[in-house]
Amino acid sequence: MFSFLNRTTTSQQSTAEMGSLLEMQKLLKKKDEKIRELQVQLERKDAEIIELKTKLDKYQSVFKPGMAAMSGTAGPAAVRRRAQGISAEPQSMKTLQDVTKQKFKKYIKSKR
16 A cells, blocks of 8 residues: 555656646747747847948948038038138249348338
């Protein structure tokens, strides 16, 4: 009779172990599915990041830096104008020496 009880207890233990094993397998399967979903999401977001970086590089090559700040609200009045400059031929040393030796006429300022 003791061996019968012992077998029943062993049978119940193995059934309980099988139940917990099945539960563990189900949990493991759910975790694997979740990992796959997250990997797909990660790949999709990585592809989107690459696409956005490509677009950013494209726009930066077309627009000058700082143009985005001026566009829209500022209008065309905020466009920066370049300063006017005078371009002259480079002077040779002989010309410079002539200018430094030359005496200019002095003019007396009138008192007001």
